[in-house]
Amino acid sequence: MSKIDWITQEIAGLKEAGLYNTIRTLSSPQGAWLVVDGKKVLNFCSNNYLGLANHPRIVAAAKDAADKYGVGPGAVRSIAGTMDLHLELEKRLAAFKGVEAAITFQSGFNANLATIPALVGKEDVIFSDRLNHASIIDGCRLSGGKIIAYEHNSPESLEEAIKANLSQYRRALIVTDGVFSMDGDIAPLDKIYEVAKKYDILLMVDDAHGEGVIGKGGRGIVDHFGLHGKVDVEVGTLSKAFGVMGGVVAGDKAIVEWLRQRGRPFLFSSALTAPDTAACLAAVDLLEESTELVDKLWSNSNYFKAEMKQLGFDTGVSQTPITPVMLGEAPLAQQFSRELYAEGVFGMAIGYPTVPQGKARIRVMISAAHSTEDLDQGLEAFAKVGKRLGVIQ
Numbered sequence: 001m002s003k004i005d006w007i008t009q010e011i012a013g014l015k016e017a018g019l020y021n022t023i024r025t026l027s028s029p030q031g032a033w034l035v036v037d038g039k040k041v042l043n044f045c046s047n048n049y050l051g052l053a054n055h056p057r058i059v060a061a062a063k064d065a066a067d068k069y070g071v072g073p074g075a076v077r078s079i080a081g082t083m084d085l086h087l088e089l090e091k092r093l094a095a096f097k098g099v100e101a102a103i104t105f106q107s108g109f110n111a112n113l114a115t116i117p118a119l120v121g122k123e124d125v126i127f128s129d130r131l132n133h134a135s136i137i138d139g140c141r142l143s144g145g146k147i148i149a150y151e152h153n154s155p156e157s158l159e160e161a162i163k164a165n166l167s168q169y170r171r172a173l174i175v176t177d178g179v180f181s182m183d184g185d186i187a188p189l190d191k192i193y194e195v196a197k198k199y200d201i202l203l204m205v206d207d208a209h210g211e212g213v214i215g216k217g218g219r220g221i222v223d224h225f226g227l228h229g230k231v232d233v234e235v236g237t238l239s240k241a242f243g244v245m246g247g248v249v250a251g252d253k254a255i256v257e258w259l260r261q262r263g264r265p266f267l268f269s270s271a272l273t274a275p276d277t278a279a280c281l282a283a284v285d286l287l288e289e290s291t292e293l294v295d296k297l298w299s300n301s302n303y304f305k306a307e308m309k310q311l312g313f314d315t316g317v318s319q320t321p322i323t324p325v326m327l328g329e330a331p332l333a334q335q336f337s338r339e340l341y342a343e344g345v346f347g348m349a350i351g352y353p354t355v356p357q358g359k360a361r362i363r364v365m366i367s368a369a370h371s372t373e374d375l376d377q378g379l380e381a382f383a384k385v386g387k388r389l390g391v392i393q
């Protein structure tokens with residue numbers, strides 16, 4: 001027996017269960033179409049909601065920044081890695097979100113790892129939605145606080161958990177995804193806020209799939225519910241609708257100041273690169289100038305969802321452009337994905353542990369970059385494969 005036999009066995013088990021991840025290699029930019037292994041395919045996989053990942057103005061901003069600032073940030077932000085570009089981006093993001101201050105990180109994942117342990121210690125309790133993103137869960141674990149999961153999107157379950165536990169701890173935090181990435185449903189943040197207010201508990205939302213998508217001109221979930229000034233911490237990513245890379249925490253200026261002192265990924269991992277930062281600034285410019293891309297995203301996703309329902313597919317409970325096509329068992333979802341791919345459509349099968357057992361699906365990610373013809377081509381492929389596999393009539 002070698003020391004790594006158990007790993008080989010685990011991998012074989014994943015393959016048998018239809019849960020092994022086969023990762024495709026792209027040789028083109030992100031957009032409506034991709035070149036994957038030399039083949040042109042329709043892209044239904046990326047979080048590039050607004051098509052900004054290869055937008056000419058954003059690419060130009062990155063190039064200009066590379067000419068002026070070079071590439072690497074040189075150090076962690078607190079030593080010699082903060083450039084004027086970083087501060088400008090933070091100011092612009094705070095204004096975009098309508099909050100006092102913002103701080104950027106290398107990714108949304110890091111933003112959660114920085115924020116939760118800075119706000120919560122081992123004498124404290126975290127009330128966390130049962131379906132929260134892995135980076136929230138890891139941030140909670142790193143904090144050392146007691147983690148109590150409440151039922152998904154249930155303010156009633158949250159309140160019960162608070163009543164039963166709050167008095168045993170020093171302080172508390174409520175944390176939820178804004179838009180849940182696997183189902184596309186929106187957290188009832190207005191009702192969650194009422195609970196947070198009633199018990200005077202800090203409220204944090206991770207709006208990675210809401211920014212650039214919901215709210216006025218893509219201002220996110222706080223704007224969507226008209227909760228300005230009421231949610232203490234808004235975490236976000238610059239890698240989805242913003243089309244680039246990076247994470248952000250927006251909110252009260254004392255919290256942001258605290259994260260500059262105590263956010264470990266801020267203190268111990270180097271800053272976003274100058275080209276990334278300039279590209280994010282150009283994305284904010286585009287979002288502030290016009291709602292055209294956000295409007296296009298919504299008209300595309302409304303069209304696609306309605307046509308999929310017409311065909312007889314179950315698209316779950318989504319309220320956003322995330323369109324899960326529910327298939328049940330993981331091997332069926334994997335076969336569906338392979339056959340779509342043979343038809344020229346790149347749609348990812350998602351199974352356990354990313355979603356619960358028996359809830360495997362193809363998750364279609366609609367983008368403003370898709371044309372109506374693109375969507376029609378995708379619908380045709382879904383209809384063909386769906387009939388062949390007996391998913392629809």
Ligand SMILES: *Cc1c(COP(=O)(O)O)cnc(C)c1O
Nearest residue numbers: 107108109133181206208237239
């Ligand atoms: C994608 C996602 C993240 C991670 O963002 P990155 O910038 O890709 O690290 C964090 N939280 C949620 C809810 C997400 O969907």
